[in-house]
Each structure stands twice: as structure tokens, then as C-alpha cells.
Amino acid sequence: MSRTLMHRITKLYHTVKMLRLKQIVYRLYYRFAKVRPFLAHGFTLRPAVKLAKPPAWSASRFNADEQFEFMGLTASIDWHDETRPKIWQYNLHYLDHLASSGPARIGFDKRLVNSWIASNPPFNGCGWEPYTLSLRIVNLLKWLQQQPTLEPHWLDSLATQAHALSQQVEYHILANHLFVNGKALVFAGSFLGGVQADSWLSKGLKILDEETKEQFLKDGAHFELSPMYHASLLWDMCDLLNLAIHSELPELNKRQNAWKRLIEEGLVWLRSLQHPDGGIPFFNDSAFGIAPTLLDIEAYAFELGCRAQAVTPNTAGVTAEHKTESGYVAINFGDQCKALLNLAQVAPDYQPGHTHADTLSFELSLFGQRVFVNSGTSQYGEGAERHRQRSTAAHNTVEVNGESSSEVWAGFRVARRARTTLGKFEKTGDTVIISASHDGYLRLPGENLHVREWVAMAGELQVIDCVSGQFDRAVSRLFLHPDISAVQKGNTVTITLPGGQVAVATLEGASRINVVSSTWHPEFGKSVPNQCIVAEMSTDRLTTCITW
Structure with a gap:
């Protein structure tokens, strides 16, 4: 058996073993099942739904x-x-x-x-x-x-x-697909009258009752851990609450409070994960223009009587908020400077289709302007570009021996996955220290462990990377927003923002540092030229100090 074939079999095994039995059964069933004939005639709208x-x-x-x-x-x-x-x-x-x-x-x-x-x-x-x-x-x-x-x-x-x-x-896909199936059946069953419509309503509500408990975490996040899909599902929840409020159906009315609570908790989570410019970060499958913005959702939710907890302005120096269930961290420096860290697991286990190999990546805004950005998502499908955009090499983290931290493959598959462990989360005086590790590279010959520590203080963010075990090449990448210009001199990169503000990144422990041309993908179908700071680690430790 060739090594290539063996590798394909291994990937397939590590992918399929995480599926639920239900997914496998329904995938086989739908290969042969056909939609039964249906004679639709004389359907009317229920008069009490507006x-x-x-x-x-x-x-x-x-x-x-x-x-x-x-x-x-x-x-x-x-x-x-x-x-x-x-x-x-x-x-x-x-x-x-x-x-x-x-x-x-x-x-x-x-x-x-x-x-x-x-x-x-x-x-x-x-x-x-x-x-x-x-x-x-x-x-x-x-x-x-x-x-x-x-x-x-x-x-x-x-x-x-x-x-x-x-x-x-x-049922063969589950996750957000199953949720929107349930939502649509509830809408159809609520608006249309008759016995058949009643069955759609019942089926849809059964799905939603199960999936709202499964898909929304205790910290308010949607469990696929994509800020874009989180926003999309919040809009769906607003639609459902709208329907419950403006119908006379008791099955919907009794769910109003639970749905309202999910929306309010989800809004708090999304606010924490926003950049100062009001947009989402690019963790996992995320892009602008596919889901409503936070402002869109807040306006809709407000009309429906939702009152999410207000965000308290940062007046206490550097602060950090850890969304424990979802694994994201927001560090606020004040003056519209904010770092967003990805300590999340690959999730959910049985449907990681929108996962990127971006474990321990981060994004940074300074003075309201995005500075370090993950590369984004411009397309779906199974092409080489889709694979590249999901890879570790397209994110602000460390790649070892040209491998991704999680084995993303095809358009929406993940085989072996990086597992994250939180090491430290503490504040001492005006300094916040957060560290975490992932085991995604333990499968490599060097059995490498990546540990990353962020040290945040006023006007400064240190990022310390340690890679244990032997490796041929370990590379840290920091992708710059297209509006940012960068000039390298030795181990120092001077970063100039559009408003004239200047930040400096100093890298210690690199054998080679280059600022190279790259691309950013903020929307589907869009590719924008940008720059990337690429640092090859000379030892097992790289320290990147960003000051502004």
C-alpha cells in the first residue's frame, strides 16, 4: 500500500470516528431515499400570524x-x-x-x-x-x-x-443545518393551516428544543465557534422570537422567554468578540457580508424587547475576559485597542465543517484600526485555495514542518484535531498573562507541543511561542490588515496605521524575518493584497514584542 493511500485512509478514519451513528445512518439512508409525492392544493395562511x-x-x-x-x-x-x-x-x-x-x-x-x-x-x-x-x-x-x-x-x-x-x-449533517431545518418547519407550520402544517410545526419545534440546548453554550456562543455563524444563528433566533410574539399559537408563546434569554446571552458574547470597528474577527469560517452585523442584530432584538447586558467601558487599565465555554479571550487595552485570542477547541466534534486550523491564533486592533488579521474566508468547495485558507499557514499562529495544527481536508473535513489546554490566566497589577498549549503537532515525528503566552500591559503586547521537540522548520506568521504599511529593519518591523499612529514589532529568537506579500479575504469572492510578517524560529522559543 502506498504512503499516499495510507495517509488518505488515516485521514478518513480520524474523520469518520468522530461522527455520530445517527449521521452515518442517515447519510446511507439519503443515498437511496426519495421525496414522497405530494399534492399541494388549497393551502391557506393562518389569519392570526402577523x-x-x-x-x-x-x-x-x-x-x-x-x-x-x-x-x-x-x-x-x-x-x-x-x-x-x-x-x-x-x-x-x-x-x-x-x-x-x-x-x-x-x-x-x-x-x-x-x-x-x-x-x-x-x-x-x-x-x-x-x-x-x-x-x-x-x-x-x-x-x-x-x-x-x-x-x-x-x-x-x-x-x-x-x-x-x-x-x-x-440529520446526516446536524449543527446549524439541522437548526435552520427546524426553524423553516416551524415557520411553515405556523403560517399554513391544516393537519399537515401542524405536523411540520410539531417536528420543527422538536428539533429546535433539542438543538437550542445543544448548540448554544453557557457563555452565549454558538457551538461551531464561528463568529459569522454565531451572528447568523442569532438572527434566526430573533426571527423565531418575532414569530412567537406575533402569533397566537400556544406552542410558540410558551417558548418566548427561553428564546429571548438565548438572544440576550448571544448578544453579550458577540459584543465581546467584536473589534473596535464593530466587525467580527476571522476565526474559523468567517467573512463580512454573509451574516448580519452586531448593530443589525441589536436593532432587531431591541424591537422584540430583548435587553442584553450593557458593556461597561474599560476604565481600569488592561482587562481580559475569558469566554470559558467557547474558549475565546478578549483583552482590552483602552483607547480602542483590543486583542482577540483563540483558545477554542475544534468543535463540535461530530461536525467541524467550518473549522480552520487556527488554534492559538489572535487578532489585534490599535486605535480602532485592525492591525493583525487572520486571512478570512472567500470561498467554499474543495479547491486548493479553500484548503489554504483553512490551513495554519493562513493564520496568526505557528506552523511546524509545513503541517496544520488540525488536519483540515476536502472542503469541510477535519481528521486529527488540536486540543487546547489553558495554562495560565491571571492579572497582576496592570499586567495580564494568558498562556495555553495545543497538542496538534504531537502526531509529527518530533512530537511537538506548541505553547503560546500573551503578556498584555499598557501600550504593549508580548507573544511568546515555545515549540518542544525536534523540528525542521517552525514558522510564526502575523498577517497585516491591507491598510497597514510595514517596514522591516533587522529584527524590528515598524508598522504604520492609516491615521499616522505607529506600532513596532520586535522579534527575538528568529533565524530569518521577512515581510512578504500575501492576501486577505474579508468577503466571499474577494481577495485583497496585504503583507505578512514571517519569522522562522531559530530555537524552541520566539518572543514577539508589539509596542504602540
Whole structure:
């Protein structure tokens, strides 16, 4: 057996062994199962359900020329254009635009809905996949609420879509996919009347009752530990609370308080993980424009009566907050200077599809400007670029012998995973010291352990990396935001911010230091030139001192 084949088998083994039996059973079942025929006729909306219109937000849009815009690509509507990236096709079928559309585009919206129905007969194509169905069903229902008159075939199509979803619930994937399946079934069952709709409502609520307990951690985080998906799921929770408040269904009313509490706790978590510019950090799969911003969610939640705990301004020098369950740390220096640290585990064990090999990475903002940034996410799929963006080499941490700390592979797979151990979390006077280690490199011949310590004090952040065991090459990378300029002289890199402020990074323990060209990926379909400080460790210890 060749080494390559053996390596592939090993990766597959370490991936599959973490799955739940339920996932394996349903993956086999769905290979052969087909959606049962369904005759949708005469469905009506329940009269007692009337949502409050949520704030306008959409990840994609149709421009004034009625062309679809997403990922920097613009094209006329073609529901089956397979020349486009799969994620582009999916977003077209979500009909996200409808949820934030207004009266001025009612004619176009009707043509859009009728075009989708006519061009996508049941049950074939990506438009009938369960995740796509889940998002579109909710968008359609929000839109139908705003229409003065309804065309009967709209409701028949909606019922057919809900039926198709109920036959394909993503028990083989779980995580956020299962959650949005449950949400869509609750929406369909709440708005439509009849015995069939009641069964969708019951099934959806059963899923949500189980998944809200499973997916939201005690510190408020969503368990996939992606700030982007956390924001997306918070918006979903706001939609559900909106529905519960504005319906007369007792099954929903009795869940209001629990859903409200989850939203408030999730907002507190998201506020802590924001950069001073108000945006998310790039840990795991994260990008701008795919999920609502914190301000969007706060506005929606406020309309629904949520009152999340206010953030107390930092007046006590350097402070640190450890989100224990999720594993993230926020260090506040004051004056809009903030570091965000990733001490998180690869999670959840059975579905790490949105995980990056970014263990012990960090991001840093100074004076409200992002300075050190992880590389972000610009695409899904199984290509080389997707693999690179998930690798350790695309993040602000240490890579050993060209290997990633966790074995990310394919588009959404992880084999052997780094496990993080917290070493120290203390404050002495005006100094905060945090240390942690991960065992992701113990699988290498040198059985290497990476230990990273952050020492934070006024105007200074030290990052001390230690790698035990023998290694051929250990490399620390610090990716700079595109608006930052850097000039290297010996072991010192002078960093200039757009506002003229200057920071200095001094590196001790490196055999070679270079500032190289790289790319940052803040949005899907977007690649922006930036710079990266690359330091090759000469011994087992590298100290990076950043002052400003």
C-alpha cells in the first residue's frame, strides 16, 4: 500500500470516528431515499400570524437591472447556471432579497417568485436541497406577509417545499443545518393551516428544543465557534422570537422567554468578540457580508424587547475576559485597542465543517484600526485555495514542518484535531498573562507541543511561542490588515496605521524575518493584497514584542 493511500485512509478514519451513528445512518439512508409525492392544493395562511417586519438585511441582492449580485459576480437570472460557484447558485435560490425588499420592487419580486416556481419543478436541483429550502421558505413567508393579495400557487409551492424539507431533514449533517431545518418547519407550520402544517410545526419545534440546548453554550456562543455563524444563528433566533410574539399559537408563546434569554446571552458574547470597528474577527469560517452585523442584530432584538447586558467601558487599565465555554479571550487595552485570542477547541466534534486550523491564533486592533488579521474566508468547495485558507499557514499562529495544527481536508473535513489546554490566566497589577498549549503537532515525528503566552500591559503586547521537540522548520506568521504599511529593519518591523499612529514589532529568537506579500479575504469572492510578517524560529522559543 502506498504512503499516499495510507495517509488518505488515516485521514478518513480520524474523520469518520468522530461522527455520530445517527449521521452515518442517515447519510446511507439519503443515498437511496426519495421525496414522497405530494399534492399541494388549497393551502391557506393562518389569519392570526402577523410578523413585525425585521430590519432590512440581505447577504445578496438584485440590482436595478434585475441582475443577481453575490461574491463580486453579477449575472442575469439563470436558475441552473452550473458555470457559477456552487455557493453562488445556492444564494440565488435562497431568495434572500425578498426578506428585505420594499413596495417599490413588488412587480419584480412577483416575477422572481413566479420564475423560480416555473423553473424549478419538484424535487430536483440545488433549489430543492434541504438547506436551500430552509432559507427560502422563511424568506418567502416573510415576503408573503407583506402582500395585499396572494396567488394560490404561491401557497401550494410553499407547502410542497415544506413537505420536501420534512422528508430531507439534515440529520446526516446536524449543527446549524439541522437548526435552520427546524426553524423553516416551524415557520411553515405556523403560517399554513391544516393537519399537515401542524405536523411540520410539531417536528420543527422538536428539533429546535433539542438543538437550542445543544448548540448554544453557557457563555452565549454558538457551538461551531464561528463568529459569522454565531451572528447568523442569532438572527434566526430573533426571527423565531418575532414569530412567537406575533402569533397566537400556544406552542410558540410558551417558548418566548427561553428564546429571548438565548438572544440576550448571544448578544453579550458577540459584543465581546467584536473589534473596535464593530466587525467580527476571522476565526474559523468567517467573512463580512454573509451574516448580519452586531448593530443589525441589536436593532432587531431591541424591537422584540430583548435587553442584553450593557458593556461597561474599560476604565481600569488592561482587562481580559475569558469566554470559558467557547474558549475565546478578549483583552482590552483602552483607547480602542483590543486583542482577540483563540483558545477554542475544534468543535463540535461530530461536525467541524467550518473549522480552520487556527488554534492559538489572535487578532489585534490599535486605535480602532485592525492591525493583525487572520486571512478570512472567500470561498467554499474543495479547491486548493479553500484548503489554504483553512490551513495554519493562513493564520496568526505557528506552523511546524509545513503541517496544520488540525488536519483540515476536502472542503469541510477535519481528521486529527488540536486540543487546547489553558495554562495560565491571571492579572497582576496592570499586567495580564494568558498562556495555553495545543497538542496538534504531537502526531509529527518530533512530537511537538506548541505553547503560546500573551503578556498584555499598557501600550504593549508580548507573544511568546515555545515549540518542544525536534523540528525542521517552525514558522510564526502575523498577517497585516491591507491598510497597514510595514517596514522591516533587522529584527524590528515598524508598522504604520492609516491615521499616522505607529506600532513596532520586535522579534527575538528568529533565524530569518521577512515581510512578504500575501492576501486577505474579508468577503466571499474577494481577495485583497496585504503583507505578512514571517519569522522562522531559530530555537524552541520566539518572543514577539508589539509596542504602540
